Amino acid sequence: MYGFTPTDEQKMLIDTVVRYAKNDLRPAGHDADEAKVLPPKLISKGWELGVLQASVPEAYGGFGERSAVTGVLAAEELAFGDLAGALAVMTPSLFVTPILLAGSEEQKQTWIPPVIEADWMPFTAALIEPSFDFDPNALKTTAVREGDSYLLNGLKTYVPYAAEAEAMIVYAALDGVTKGFIVQKGDGLTVSERIKLMGLNALPLYQVRLENVRVPAANLLEGDFAPVLASMQVANAALAVGVARASFEYARDYAKEREAFGVKIAQKQAIAFMLAEMATEIEAIRLLTWQAAWKLDTGKEDAFIDAYLASTGAADMVMMVTDRGVQILGGHGYIRDHPVEKFMREGRGFASFTGLAIV
Amino acid sequence: MTIEFETPKPIENARFLLQTVADNMMRPVSRQFDEEEHTIPFSYIEFMHSAMRAMGGGSAGSLAPGEEKKPEDPNKPKRAPIAYQLLANQLEMLSWGDVGMYLVTPGGGLGAAAVQAAGSPEQKAKFLARFNEEKPTFAAMCMTEPHAGSDTSAIRTRAVLDEKTNEWVINGEKIFVTAGDKSFTERPEFGKGFLVVWASIDPSAGRAGMRSFVVEAGTPGVKITKLEHKMGIRVSDTASISFDNVRVPFENILGSPTVEKTTTGFKGAMATFDATRPLVAATGVGVARAALEEVKKMLAEQGVTIRYGLPRQKLTAVERDVVDMEIMLKSAWLMVLKAVWMADNKQPNALESSMSKVKAGDVVTKITQKAVELMGPLGYSREYLLEKWMRDAKITDIYEGTGQINRLVVARQVLGYSGSELR
The missing domain is CATH 2.40.110.10 (Butyryl-CoA Dehydrogenase, subunit A, domain 2)
Structure with a gap:
C-alpha cells in the first residue's frame, strides 16, 4: 500500500524532536553561529531524545530497530531547528550506524554499546x-x-x-x-x-x-559501503528539507506582516507565487526522501539510485528556497538579525554535505 | 498508519494490463491520429470499452471512481480504499501510451465526475449507469467561456427556471469542451452521452449563484459550432458549443436549486477540482515518463548510459540533464500519489491537489522540452514521438487550472488567505 502518515511510535518520537527543535535549537541557533560554539547542554539534551538509541537493537545497548524513514523524519525536524545543532546531535551516529550497517557481529558488540549507553560523546x-x-x-x-x-x-x-x-x-x-x-x-x-x-x-x-x-x-x-552512502544521502536530503522549511516558514510569516503599498507583501502575487513554489518544491523533495528511505528499509533494488537522486535534488531545492527566503525579506533578509541569511549560507552547503550525517 | 510506497497488487495488475494496451493499441497509431486531426480512433474506443466492461466496468478513462462497495462481512478487516490511487495509476499508464488517446477513452470524464461530486443518489443512478452499457459513451464538462477561463465566476451562461413547464432554460456559449462532440453528437457507434454545463441561476449572487446542469445528447438548441485545431492532443476533440434556449428538466440541476447568501455551493463545485487535479497531474507524469524513457533508450542505443551516483562535477552535461529529469519525474509522481491517497482517505487535499498539478505541469513541460533538445535533430523530427509529446505535454500546464491558477490556490492555502485577501 501507499501511506503518508508516520506510525504512532514515530509520531511520539518526532513530537519530542519537534519540541526540542523549536524550543531549544532554534532559539540558540543565531548566537551559536555568531559565537562559533554550541552549548554542550544543548547537544546533550538533543542526544537524550534518543533518536539514535531508538534505532539500535537492544543487543547493542539501544532500544529499537533501525529505520531510515524514522531517521529522515527526525533529521528534518532537527534541521528545522538549527542545522549545526542537528549535525552535532547526530554526530555519534556517523560512527554507530555504519558499524550497524557494515560491521561484523563482533564489531557491533565491541563498539556500539559504549557510545549508545553513554552521554553524548564525539564519536x-x-x-x-x-x-x-x-x-x-x-x-x-x-x-x-x-x-x-x-x-x-x-x-x-x-x-x-x-x-x-x-x-x-x-x-x-x-x-x-x-x-x-x-x-x-x-x-x-x-x-x-x-x-x-x-x-x-x-x-x-x-x-x-x-x-x-x-x-x-x-x-x-567488511560490509558494503553502498547502503552506508545511501543512508548519508537520505540524511543529507532530509536535513536540506528541514533548513528549506525553516526558511520558507520564516519568509512566509514575514510576508504576512510586512506592508508595502498598503497591503501585506504576501498579498502580492510576485511574493505569493514564490512562496507557493517554495512550498511545492519542499514537499516534492520531502516525498522523494521518504521514498528513498523506505526503499532502504525494505531493501528495494533501486534504493541507492533514489537516495542519490533525493540528495542531488535536495541540494538544488534548498538553494532555491533559501535564496528566496532572503529575497522575500529584501534588505532585512541580508541582515544577520534575521535567520534567513544563515539558512541560505547553509543551503548552498548541501551539495557538499553528504557524509556529515547519517540516519 | 505508516509511511510506505509499495504499489498495491490490484494497481500493479492494472498497470500491467494498461501497459499492454499502451504498447499495442496506442503507440502504433499515435502518429497517425496526430496527423489526421479530428479522426475518431474507433478501434481504440471499442477495444477499451469492451475491455473495461469485461473487467466489470472498470473506471479507466472515467474521472469518477465508482461508489465504494460495502464489505459483505462486517467482521472482515476493512480494506483501505484505493479508488483514486488506482485511477491515477491507470491514467498515468494510458497517458504514457498517448495522452491524446487517453482523452478519447470512453467513459464519463469530467462530466461524470461532476455528477459524482455534486449529484444526488437518484441523479447518479440515472446519469452514470450508461457508461457500463453496450456502446461506448462519453460525457463532457462545459465550463470555459470565450471571456471566462480561469475566472470561472465570470461565467455568463444563464439558466432560468420556467415555472410553467418546470424546466431550466439555458442560454450561453461554451468553449474548450474536451470530448464535447463525442458527448453530444449522436453517432450509431456510441451510446447517448451528456454535457455538464455551468451556468448562473442568479447573476446578482456571483459565485453563490453558479450551478451545473446535465444536458443530454441531442437536446434541441445545443449546437457544436467549432472543433479546435490544436498544438497537441489532436486526437481529442475540443468543441465550442452554443446553447440557445436549451430546455432541460428541473431535476437535471446538480446541487440546490435555491441560492443562499454563502458561496458553499460554489466551493463544493470547486472541490471537484481537488479530486481531478491530481488525476490530470497523473496524465502529465505519464507523458513525462514516456519522454524520459525514450531519451534514455535512444542514449543507450548510442552507448550512453547514465552513471547514477557520480557527483555532478563528474557527470556529462547530458547525464546531468537526465538526472535532473529523473528527480523531477519521481517527485512529481509522489505528489500525485499523496494527493489521491488523501482523497481516498477522505482527507481535505486542496493544497496537495493543487501542488501536484503545479509540479506536474512544470515537470512535464520541462522534461519533454528538454527531451527534444537533448535528442537534437532527432528530437525535433516527426519520425520520433518526442516532438509530439512535447506538444501534447503543454496542455497539462493549462487545463484543469493553469499553473498560475494552481499557484494561486497553493499560495492561498499556505498563507491562510481567502480569495479576497490574495486576488
Missing part, C-alpha cells in the same frame, strides 16, 4: 576529501594491507569533532573500493585547526591527515 567519521570533484566512491585516501593491519594515507576534511573524538570511521579506498575503518585517538591521526566555512560556524569541523596510520585488520568494516 565521528571522516568521509569528505578536499577536492572539487570529491566522489565518495573514488576516494583518494587509500588503505593498504600490511600483515595484520592496514596502512591509511590521505587527507580528510569536514570532520565533525575530530579534535576531541575518541574514535572515528575513516573511509578509504581498499583496492579501489570504498571501505570504512575504525580509527582510534592514539592511532596517529593529525588533526588540523578548526576549518572555517560559509556556514555551520557553530559546528567544530576539522581536516584530518593520515600518514601511514596503522589500524588493526579487525577494524575494517
Whole structure:
C-alpha cells in the first residue's frame, strides 16, 4: 500500500524532536553561529531524545530497530531547528550506524554499546576529501594491507569533532573500493585547526591527515559501503528539507506582516507565487526522501539510485528556497538579525554535505 | 498508519494490463491520429470499452471512481480504499501510451465526475449507469467561456427556471469542451452521452449563484459550432458549443436549486477540482515518463548510459540533464500519489491537489522540452514521438487550472488567505 502518515511510535518520537527543535535549537541557533560554539547542554539534551538509541537493537545497548524513514523524519525536524545543532546531535551516529550497517557481529558488540549507553560523546567519521570533484566512491585516501593491519594515507576534511573524538570511521579506498575503518585517538591521526566555512560556524569541523596510520585488520568494516552512502544521502536530503522549511516558514510569516503599498507583501502575487513554489518544491523533495528511505528499509533494488537522486535534488531545492527566503525579506533578509541569511549560507552547503550525517 | 510506497497488487495488475494496451493499441497509431486531426480512433474506443466492461466496468478513462462497495462481512478487516490511487495509476499508464488517446477513452470524464461530486443518489443512478452499457459513451464538462477561463465566476451562461413547464432554460456559449462532440453528437457507434454545463441561476449572487446542469445528447438548441485545431492532443476533440434556449428538466440541476447568501455551493463545485487535479497531474507524469524513457533508450542505443551516483562535477552535461529529469519525474509522481491517497482517505487535499498539478505541469513541460533538445535533430523530427509529446505535454500546464491558477490556490492555502485577501 501507499501511506503518508508516520506510525504512532514515530509520531511520539518526532513530537519530542519537534519540541526540542523549536524550543531549544532554534532559539540558540543565531548566537551559536555568531559565537562559533554550541552549548554542550544543548547537544546533550538533543542526544537524550534518543533518536539514535531508538534505532539500535537492544543487543547493542539501544532500544529499537533501525529505520531510515524514522531517521529522515527526525533529521528534518532537527534541521528545522538549527542545522549545526542537528549535525552535532547526530554526530555519534556517523560512527554507530555504519558499524550497524557494515560491521561484523563482533564489531557491533565491541563498539556500539559504549557510545549508545553513554552521554553524548564525539564519536565521528571522516568521509569528505578536499577536492572539487570529491566522489565518495573514488576516494583518494587509500588503505593498504600490511600483515595484520592496514596502512591509511590521505587527507580528510569536514570532520565533525575530530579534535576531541575518541574514535572515528575513516573511509578509504581498499583496492579501489570504498571501505570504512575504525580509527582510534592514539592511532596517529593529525588533526588540523578548526576549518572555517560559509556556514555551520557553530559546528567544530576539522581536516584530518593520515600518514601511514596503522589500524588493526579487525577494524575494517567488511560490509558494503553502498547502503552506508545511501543512508548519508537520505540524511543529507532530509536535513536540506528541514533548513528549506525553516526558511520558507520564516519568509512566509514575514510576508504576512510586512506592508508595502498598503497591503501585506504576501498579498502580492510576485511574493505569493514564490512562496507557493517554495512550498511545492519542499514537499516534492520531502516525498522523494521518504521514498528513498523506505526503499532502504525494505531493501528495494533501486534504493541507492533514489537516495542519490533525493540528495542531488535536495541540494538544488534548498538553494532555491533559501535564496528566496532572503529575497522575500529584501534588505532585512541580508541582515544577520534575521535567520534567513544563515539558512541560505547553509543551503548552498548541501551539495557538499553528504557524509556529515547519517540516519 | 505508516509511511510506505509499495504499489498495491490490484494497481500493479492494472498497470500491467494498461501497459499492454499502451504498447499495442496506442503507440502504433499515435502518429497517425496526430496527423489526421479530428479522426475518431474507433478501434481504440471499442477495444477499451469492451475491455473495461469485461473487467466489470472498470473506471479507466472515467474521472469518477465508482461508489465504494460495502464489505459483505462486517467482521472482515476493512480494506483501505484505493479508488483514486488506482485511477491515477491507470491514467498515468494510458497517458504514457498517448495522452491524446487517453482523452478519447470512453467513459464519463469530467462530466461524470461532476455528477459524482455534486449529484444526488437518484441523479447518479440515472446519469452514470450508461457508461457500463453496450456502446461506448462519453460525457463532457462545459465550463470555459470565450471571456471566462480561469475566472470561472465570470461565467455568463444563464439558466432560468420556467415555472410553467418546470424546466431550466439555458442560454450561453461554451468553449474548450474536451470530448464535447463525442458527448453530444449522436453517432450509431456510441451510446447517448451528456454535457455538464455551468451556468448562473442568479447573476446578482456571483459565485453563490453558479450551478451545473446535465444536458443530454441531442437536446434541441445545443449546437457544436467549432472543433479546435490544436498544438497537441489532436486526437481529442475540443468543441465550442452554443446553447440557445436549451430546455432541460428541473431535476437535471446538480446541487440546490435555491441560492443562499454563502458561496458553499460554489466551493463544493470547486472541490471537484481537488479530486481531478491530481488525476490530470497523473496524465502529465505519464507523458513525462514516456519522454524520459525514450531519451534514455535512444542514449543507450548510442552507448550512453547514465552513471547514477557520480557527483555532478563528474557527470556529462547530458547525464546531468537526465538526472535532473529523473528527480523531477519521481517527485512529481509522489505528489500525485499523496494527493489521491488523501482523497481516498477522505482527507481535505486542496493544497496537495493543487501542488501536484503545479509540479506536474512544470515537470512535464520541462522534461519533454528538454527531451527534444537533448535528442537534437532527432528530437525535433516527426519520425520520433518526442516532438509530439512535447506538444501534447503543454496542455497539462493549462487545463484543469493553469499553473498560475494552481499557484494561486497553493499560495492561498499556505498563507491562510481567502480569495479576497490574495486576488
